[in-house]
Amino acid sequence: MSQLASMMILTSGAAHAVVNAILKSGKDKMSSRALIDGSSAILVLPALFFLPPPHGAWGWLAASFAIHLVYLICLIKAFEGADMSAAYPIMRGSAPVLASLFAVVVLGERLSASAAAGVGLVSAGTLLIASGHRTNKRMLLWALATGASIAAYTVVDAAGVRASPSAPSYIAWVFLSLGFGIGAIFAIWRGPAFLLAARAEWKAGLAAGALSVVTYGLALWAYRLDDVPRLAALRETSILFGLLIAVLVLKERAPVLRIAGALTIALGAAILLLTP
Template identity: 60%
Template sequence: MIETASLLMVASGAAHAVVNAVVKSGGDKMSSRALVDGSSALLVLPLAFVASLPSGAWGYLAGSLIVHLVYLVCLVKAFEAADMSAVYPVMRGTAPVISAVAAALWLRDPMTVPVAAGVLLVSLGTMVVAWWNPPSRKALGWALATGASIALYTVIDAKGVRAAPSAFSYFVWVFLALGGCIAVLFALWRGPRFIAEARSQWKPGLFAGALSLVTYGLALWAYRLGDVPRLAALRECSILFAVAIAFFFLKERISPGRALGAGLIAAGSAVLLAL
């Protein structure tokens, strides 16, 4: 079961990096995010007719919706302010420590010394990226706020998926609620810009929306099987995929500091995988 949860998280991290690369490569970042979330909601809609209602988890769904909205605004602002290779490691690497502490206190998930070591290596890699050739203060602030909101929704959804009748039930309804509401809000916010973006970017948006179902569906399944401190940190191997995508596909320059930070994150992920 532990091995299954670990593999699910690594796959989730890889898919998550691709989704964010699609958002980063879009012209208008908020419109791109609206396309991604709206597509995921439409794709999952038929499953609502066969999925049971998430009884016992409605409060967690509501909390997750609010936190995800904050998270996505911060994410878009961070991507507007700096390169993906600069802010993505910061936003993803700060989340594991906060998630681990919150999960240990709220969910009573165990925090062993090896898990703590892996989490700290992941976060140390983040600090290296932030310290050596950092993004602007504005971009760094948005990235740190994104990381804090990631940690918060991680713990809320871990609690929610355990309270729901099944992982499938929570998965379907969380995407209907989040995808539908966020897509509508962001589309209205951007107005004509969203229409223009939808005409030119609907195919990448649809692809990323489908991949969003994969990445967070795998994460929710894993949270139901294993402990959040270890799994939340392990998911941040997405940073490695993100740096590779930024270099090879987005043609961003990867500084030595960013490469060293990614290496530390890889080391932390390896420790967590070995447990």
């Protein structure tokens, strides 16, 4: 189960980087996020006819909704103020340590010495990537707030997917609440601008929405199978994929510090993969 969860979380990380690259490339990021989440909800809607309701997890779903709303606002603000190669490592790099602490306190999970070392290396590597880029204090605060909210929803959703009768049931309801709830809020917030963005970017939004189901669906299922601290840190290998996309697709620079950070993340990920 541990190796299966690890493979699921690595696939999740790769897909997550692509989703964020699509969001970053959009001109109206709040409208883009509404398109992504709305598409995800439409895609999972038919599953309601085949899955049981997530009895026992409604409270966790409500908490997840509130935290995701904060997370997405912070994410949008961070991406509006900085390159993906700067903001993405900060927000994702600060999350594993916080998620590990939350998981130990809230879920009562243990953190072995090797897992703690892997978590530390992944976080250090991601922050090393970001340190080579000049960032303003406002963007830094938005990115750190994003990281804190990532840690919070990771632990809440891990508890929720374990409390639900089945993993697919909770996963489906997470995407339904985010898409028809937060997606609708963002669309109304942007008003006519959302309609213009939807007309121009609906294909990208649909593709990113489908990938969102893959990335977070796999992550939630993995959290049901294995320890959250190890998996939450391992998921941050998405930063490696994000850095490659930022350089090769978005044409951003990759200084030596970012390369060194990527190698540090790879070392941390290797330790986590070998941790039983």
